[in-house]
Amino acid sequence: MLQGPVIILSAFAYLGVLFAIAYYADQRADAGKPVIASPYIYSLSLAVYATAWTFYGSVGRAASDGVGFLPIYIGPTLMIALWWLVMRKILRISKQNRITSLADFIASRYGKSALLGGIVTVIAVVGILPYISLQLKAVSTSYSILVQYPEIVIPTTLGEMPARQDTALWVALILAAFTIAFGTRHLDAAEHHQGMVAAIAFESLVKLLAFLAVGIFVTFGIYHGFGDLFARAAADPKLRAMMTPLEGVAGGYASWVWLTILSMMAIMFLPRQFQVTVIENLDEKHLNKAIWLFPLYMLAINIFVLPIAFGGLLHFPGGKVDADTFVLTLPMAEKQEALALLVFIGGLSAATGMVIVETIALSTMVCNDLVMPVLLRQRWLRLNQRPDLTGLLLGIRRGAIVLILLLGYLYFKLAGEAYALVSIGLISFAAVAQFAPVVLGGIFWKGGTRRGALCGLLGGFAVWFYTLLLPALARSGWVPIGLLEHGPFGIELLKPLALFGLAGLDQITHAMLWSMLANIGGYVGVSLLASPSVEEHRQASLFVDVFRQSGEGGGARFWRGTASVPELHSLLARFLGAAAADDAFREYAEGKGLRWRQDALEADAELVHHVEVQLAGAIGAASARVMVASVVKEEALTIEEVREILDEASQVVVYSHRLEQKSRQLEAATAELRAANERLTELDRLKDDFVSTVTHELRTPLTSIRAFTQILLEHPEVDTEQRTKFLGIITKETERLTRLINQVLDLSKIESGKAEWRESRLDMRELIGDAVTGMSQVFEEQNIKVELEMPQTVPAVRADVDRIIQVMLNLLSNAAKFCQPGGGRIRIALSAQTDALRVDVRDNGTGIDPADQALIFDKFRQVGDTLTAKPHGSGLGLHISRQIVEHFGGRMWVESRLGEGACFSFTLPHG
């Protein structure tokens, strides 16, 4: 069943499905309903990290050094833990500056330097070639093995096949065509390839499922679970040694650590990872899910690596079958045709995913940062005058894709066959790790300069080339092998694998050590020596302080010059097409509240900046700068002016912040003062009232006492009866005076908190009885009937007996004073409520006007016309009573209607 045509047909059917998914996603994106706007799809698209290396190569690596394949996945997990700090910042910077690729990012950071962008592009392309060749090798090898089914023949002579049968070449060409169809159908100002992302996410699912299927088949189909598999492996002394692989191996831990660091860098700076993580990101919030979903994906796809490796080693003893092919050869040996085909498709999806994204990312870089800056400087080409450049841009990108894949194929031919898959991939990892210092330094350290970045990158890349790429070529016989054994010109100290005599490390550790030394040393050292230009200064602060800026307009204030709107518009139209240029201008005009083409736009710094950012989205920051400069008469700012702008702005911010704070504090203080003043005024008024009322109340009895004593003094002839009457009045008035003075003293004590309260448990029944008895004389004199209504038992309350008696007597005497003359009736009711006792004292007098009810508890407040009627009391009794009741946690109030008597009530909480 598994003949060549079947396999090829399946592969093409699979690619067809991918294309359909991509097409659908692109349609949805154009309709404004993106399918990829989901954190899950974003996380799956990040899994483009898992390539044929993971799919085939991990098992190969595991078959030689056990857990040695794992740092490649644990490293990214550790790096992703820092994504919240690092990647969020890169995302924000890239969105604000319309970054289109890693080269664009670095060029942009160091003063929009076209030279730097070009160097980054060259390093990326050269560095990634081994990685692409790895994918080609994996696909063509897996095809060559599968097509031999049911025999298992490991192809050894791929290099000598005639071109017509050379699968790797065919794979490269087909993938190039496919990638062109995918990634360069049209030009997007934001460089989004939504269709591609959807297809990549689907591929991630396919390769995961395929790998898990093989893993489960090997572990549970061929063997009886993990225990059985590992137990059989442990029986073989060679395999048992692999279960503790970290000891004994030269540089076991060092190599583990360097692989971890290397892959930490790779997950950030592989061009395809940068593409899917940063450029294709639609929403910063997707990071939250991706931070744990993507590591989980890596964990899942690695669980069965060791079982498959051990299974393969047990199944094919003697090393006749290449461990890199175990994933495929195990199902084949067990005659599982469908599974073998699924594995082939899974491997294909792993490889195509990588190749598509990587070449799109690289072609964008080649076009924007290498070819366009050069072309735009060639005045004889008159590109400035061409009306539409979109075709040219797309053409360059398509050419770049074909070229990169063919170069990858060439590398495969030159050097690919001497190495295992993982070793090829690691060479690429080491190359992209060279970007780490300039990017990470660039977003956290303002001091990094263009010259520093150039030195660091070139130094690191040179060492990488000498210690990793050159040996790879030498081993394949393209460079004399003597170079490795004796060093160039026989200088032993310069041997590429033991530079300056540093021997005993594995190749990657050795290369990383020296290249990072050269890279970081060059970057930091030169940055500290050279002073940055204006442009670098401004870009450094735009990048490092990205979270402090409000929006995209951040760069505009650094510009000064003159331009015209039609010129800017036609510039944009040349690169984006007229429709997109119209959109960009309309968007800008609407942002200003104007109508595009109807209102006059001003070609000010902001508009120029807007155009430059739009343009950067299509052709990269460095090229955009050159193009905008061609239509704009710019007056360069000096470094002092930029510093001034920056300093001024930051000082103004600081000042205004401080002022705001001060004024807030002042407002708060003013409000407090106002409140205090109001309180004091009120107290003052109350004091005045009190003094005048007390004086008035004291004068009334005094006046009458003085009048009567004067009569008695001046008229000794007054008869005894009259005299007794007068003396009676005088006594009564003195008593009133005493009472008044006592009450005033009482009140001042209560109000100042100096009153003595003696609390005890008391029985209200008893207390009310005592109070009524004390008043009985008065009631009898005035012929008042008293009714008592009390339950048999009531809960005790905690209060001061004397004070509560005082309250009761006050209420009773008030009731006696105001009840109907002659036929007075007073009802006293005691009742127990849920948490308090309630006492009601009801009379049948004239009642109290509702308007007065709220006032009668105030000091010296008496109901009725105080001018005509003689006051019945001091006006302090009710006020003091209420103070007492409230002191014990109860309350006092009155209910009454005119003509129907009044009912004074109070409550006291249970003790």
Next chain:
Amino acid sequence: MNDNAKGQRFVALCMLGLVLFNFPVLALFNVSGTVFGVPVLYAYVFAAWALLIALMALVAER
């Protein structure tokens, strides 16, 4: 949780990972023997990895 606190937690998790997957902690588990039939080192690496991912999920989604 504000951005700053979240960032600090992630840095702490990265540090934890660096310790868990490095000498000498790794050496403690580089011994012969099995856990549920799986060699100790492999069981440890995968368990620690899973734990780290779980903690990252916890911090990320809070």
